[in-house]
Amino acid sequence: MIFRRKREQAAQKPAASQATAISDERQETLGRMVALLDREFITGSLDRKSYLEMRRSCEQELERSGSCPSCRAPNEMEADFCIFCGSALG
Numbered sequence: 001m002i003f004r005r006k007r008e009q010a011a012q013k014p015a016a017s018q019a020t021a022i023s024d025e026r027q028e029t030l031g032r033m034v035a036l037l038d039r040e041f042i043t044g045s046l047d048r049k050s051y052l053e054m055r056r057s058c059e060q061e062l063e064r065s066g067s068c069p070s071c072r073a074p075n076e077m078e079a080d081f082c083i084f085c086g087s088a089l090g
Contacts, residue, residue, distance in 0.1 A: 032073065068082035068084065068087055069087070070085050071085040071087070
């Protein structure tokens with residue numbers, strides 16, 4: 001929902017503002033990845049994103065906690081849609 005609103009706002013802004021919006025989204029994503037690394041949900045290096053791995057026990061914990069199947073972001077258990085990517089939660 002939040003990203004949809006941001007995308008709609010970005011579509012109405014000039015091109016220079018769109019570049020800023022894209023970098024803001026990348027910054028948010030990077031922040032989430034750093035938080036997951038700090039909590040040791042994932043291991044690896046942000047410099048080599050293809051080498052990031054999630055520990056199996058953390059995957060199971062995220063599945064139980066109402067995480068999004070698309071982006072694996074944590075959501076509230078009773079949520080219908082992911083607050084990060086907007087995917088339907090099953």
